[in-house]
Amino acid sequence: MVKRVLIIGGYGNFGSYIARSLASDPAIRLLIGGRSVEKAERFITSLETANPAEAHRIDIDADVGAALAAMAPDIVVHTTGPFQTQDYRVARACIEQGCHYLDLADARDFVAQIGSLDAAAKAKGVLIVSGASSVPCLTAAVIDHYLPGFERLDRIDYGISAAQQTNRGLATTSAILSYVGKPFEMIRDGRPHSVFGWQDTHSERYPELGRRWFGNCDIPDLALFPSRYPQLQNLRFAAGHELAILHFGTWLLGWAVRTGLIQSLAPHAERLLRIAFLFDWMGTSRSGFHMYLSGQGKSGGQKTARLFLIARAGHGPYIPCMPAILLARKLARGEIDHVGATPCLDLIGLDEYLAALKGLDISVMADSVHG
Structure with missing residues (x-):
């Protein structure tokens, strides 16, 4: 039927x-x-x-x-x-x-x-x-796939880097901007710790893509995973633009929210999205996902598992x-x-x-x- x-x-x-x-x-x-x-x-x-x-x-x-x-x-x-x-x-x-x-x-x-x-x-x-x-379907599936190889899983560090030349909708942009510069909790050293959206700037080097920049993002995993994986001591999810100029521009706007100069970036999503499109000529259609899991292996030594997804041709x-x-x-x-x-x-x-x-x-x- x-x-x-x-x-x-x-x-x-x-x-x-x-x-x-x-x-x-x-x-x-x-x-x-x-x-x-x-x-x-x-x-x-x-x-x-x-x-x-x-x-x-x-x-x-x-x-x-x-x-x-x-x-x-x-x-x-x-x-x-x-x-x-x-x-x-x-x-x-x-x-x-x-x-x-x-x-x-x-x-x-x-x-x-x-x-x-x-x-x-x-x-x-x-x-x-x-x-x-x-999130949380793929991310939990990755963790569950590798979890049997760990005696104790201590840390999960992962993120998504969007391609500049890909379909970017207003709703997704508004969702991200709603927490840029705003506080939320992640697990650090086994306890909830307040962080700010799009801050804690760091970079990761991807196969093929090279260096991409990241900042804190608020997602369902941060609420679901501490109880699902109770041994976790550190859990961090981040996201970033392909282009550093846009990533750090968002970072600066996040500071404006954090210091109270702007209440929220979400109402400005349409204008900021139009600005971002102007930089498409500088980017590519390649996006990436990474996840690092670390802790104690079954043999007692330190173990790290890594997974990357590289999407091309706008297939991200x-x-x-x-x-x-x-x-x-x-x-x-x-x-x-x-x-x-x-x-x-x-x-x-x-x-x-x-x-x-x-x-x-x-x-x-x-x-x-x-x-």
Whole structure:
């Protein structure tokens, strides 16, 4: 039986990647939703679909329940951010409608507290998954893959470096800018420690990409991982622009927020995004992800495991979109029995995740060092 999969924001930045990946699946009929039916219809003409796609108007700030009742989706993929300023109205509407729900949220509290809907989701027999994206799905999958090789995992240090010449949406920009210069907690020396967004500037040298700069970013992992991996003494996630001039420009603006000269950068997201586009000629379409795990190995010595993902040709956005793509396919085929509300943990293993990236211009590089 063909399942109706609604992508909210289906013609947008991440939604379009997910739609193109699911379009040819014979088990799926795509419903492309957004505030503009005209944009949805134009986007549908660019798709090669196994089943006829549909264009629908849906506004998450309006009556989502009525819209879902009219469309009758089996699965909803919510891609319209920023999630830092949203509540669970879309997820609740999906529970009431009796359809599964996936989102690409990167907001710390939004993802970490999705379990508050668990009882309601179980009562309706639906799966509600938040954070079906790089964080926490990919990051936890990497840790879980390497964890059996550690007697004690002490430190996790990881980050994402975005390509300058890639699709950058206003919602993602607003999400990042919402915490630039603002305080939040990371685990340092086994205790919560206050840090500031886009500060603690440091660089990492990537294979092929060379040196990239990073600053602190607030993500769901920082709330989820201390209890999931209780031996951790240090946990740091960071992100950065490909171009140093933009990275340090954001760093300076972060200081303006930290010192109170600017309350928040989020209201200025559209203008700052337009400025960033002016520098595209200086950049590339290559993005990167790195994760370093260190601690005591099984033999008693120091052990470090490292993993890099290098994405070229603008394929970087497929990495955060892949969990939603994989889960939508599984749900459409009835391959997931789990119901309830959960962050996107323990649903996709690292091997499955990386196998899904094959065919894209994305390389995986990994090694382990024993002291």
